[in-house]
Amino acid sequence: MARLTIEALSKYFGDQAALKNVSMQVEDGEFVAVLGPSGCGKTTMLRLVAGFDAVSEGKIAIGDRIVSGPGTHLPPEERRMGIVFQSYALWPHMDVEENVAYALKVQKVATVERAARVARALETVGLTSFRNRRPASLSGGQRQRVALARCLAMQPEIVLLDEPLANLDVHLRASMEDEFATFHKRTGTTMFYITHDQAEAMALADRIAVMDHGRILQFAPPSQLYREPANETVARFIGAGMILPGKLAGEPANGRVAVDILGHRAVIRCGPDHGAQGPVKICVRAQDLAVDRQASDPLSARLRRLVYQGGHFQADLLLENAENLPLALTLPEPCEVAPGDLLPIVLRDGWVVPQTDVLA
Numbered sequence: 535m536a537r538l539t540i541e542a543l544s545k546y547f548g549d550q551a552a553l554k555n556v557s558m559q560v561e562d563g564e565f566v567a568v569l570g571p572s573g574c575g576k577t578t579m580l581r582l583v584a585g586f587d588a589v590s591e592g593k594i595a596i597g598d599r600i601v602s603g604p605g606t607h608l609p610p611e612e613r614r615m616g617i618v619f620q621s622y623a624l625w626p627h628m629d630v631e632e633n634v635a636y637a638l639k640v641q642k643v644a645t646v647e648r649a650a651r652v653a654r655a656l657e658t659v660g661l662t663s664f665r666n667r668r669p670a671s672l673s674g675g676q677r678q679r680v681a682l683a684r685c686l687a688m689q690p691e692i693v694l695l696d697e698p699l700a701n702l703d704v705h706l707r708a709s710m711e712d713e714f715a716t717f718h719k720r721t722g723t724t725m726f727y728i729t730h731d732q733a734e735a736m737a738l739a740d741r742i743a744v745m746d747h748g749r750i751l752q753f754a755p756p757s758q759l760y761r762e763p764a765n766e767t768v769a770r771f772i773g774a775g776m777i778l779p780g781k782l783a784g785e786p787a788n789g790r791v792a793v794d795i796l797g798h799r800a801v802i803r804c805g806p807d808h809g810a811q812g813p814v815k816i817c818v819r820a821q822d823l824a825v826d827r828q829a830s831d832p833l834s835a836r837l838r839r840l841v842y843q844g845g846h847f848q849a850d851l852l853l854e855n856a857e858n859l860p861l862a863l864t865l866p867e868p869c870e871v872a873p874g875d876l877l878p879i880v881l882r883d884g885w886v887v888p889q890t891d892v893l894a
């Protein structure tokens with residue numbers, strides 16, 4: 535187990551920067567997810583951490599050991615990291631036990647210790663009774679567990695995972711998420727988990743680094759990303775946040791402030807350094823919005839569509855009088871409104887988005 539430090543890391547392919555001045559620290563035993571759309575630089579970062587590629591600028595340390603940096607590049611096999619890929623990369627001609635033992639054999643781990651480590655790893659992932667099966671006779675989830683056991687048997691200080699569930703169907707994903715969480719709890723190993731799936735990241739990680747275009751936009755626990763997005767990109771990306779234009783209409787106090795949104799007054803949450811008057815962007819979630827026929831100054835929105843979601847509807851609306859901004863909110867069943875209706879909408883909660891656009 536070890537802390538992973540990434541400092542001012544950049545990676546160029548030709549003159550294209552795939553990673554731009556990224557810094558983050560993963561604490562010993564922490565489960566960190568790196569989340570971002572395809573092409574944002576996640577795999578590039580993992581390959582640098584694993585030692586498959588050399589860094590262009592910056593450094594990487596595991597504990598106090600610098601493994602990548604100016605004039606330093608430790609090869610992957612000296613980094614004490616385990617890696618789990620999206621494709622399981624198992625040997626088809628070896629059974630489960632041999633697959634898990636293979637790297638230990640290459641490392642010349644003595645037979646008795648090797649057997650003990652393989653047995654323990656297989657037990658951890660619940661595959662003891664499958665030890666003599668070939669990969670071809672296993673399900674996708676079981677294969678991924680073999681890959682996990684193989685990585686575990688190496689007793690890594692850090693486990694790197696690159697979209698390990700991307701090839702599995704929805705049901706298997708949920709149970710494998712559970713496996714990873716259990717694995718982490720049981721071993722306390724530092725986990726560096728890459729994914730483009732925010733539900734997966736939210737379910738698993740202590741903290742999530744949200745990436746876009748080779749930068750880290752915010753690095754925070756899941757609920758902070760959701761409740762207090764650091765910028766508009768994170769606000770829109772996490773939990774389908776809607777952004778409304780507003781003006782501060784008072785002094786912030788105790789983390790709350792009055793805002794004016796297209797003539798509607800609401801009191802919402804804000805960060806400590808939000809003293810600025812003038813225009814702001816406000817992040818709102820579907821459950822922050824409600825229909826209120828008693829409100830004196832509601833937003834007026836036209837209902838476009840109701841989507842039944844079992845027990846409730848998602849209502850898609852367009853704000854009248856603004857630049858036709860779309861709004862979505864949740865309405866309970868039964869629902870007495872119909873597409874075309876004009877609805878009075880109020881804000882019960884929201885978040886003033888800080889004005890900085892990139893934190894990194």
Ligand SMILES: Nc1ncnc2c1ncn2[C@@H]1O[C@H](COP(=O)(O)OP(=O)(O)O)[C@@H](O)[C@H]1O
Binds near residue numbers: 572574
């Ligand atoms: N070996 C490479 N040579 C040139 N460009 C690369 C190479 N690897 C990655 N890239 C580019 O770097 C960017 C980030 O890629 P990648 O890290 O694979 O993204 P992600 O894993 O988030 O989908 C992409 O624009 C990709 O085309």
Ligand SMILES: [Mg+2]
Binds near residue numbers: 577
């Ligand atoms: Mg990738």
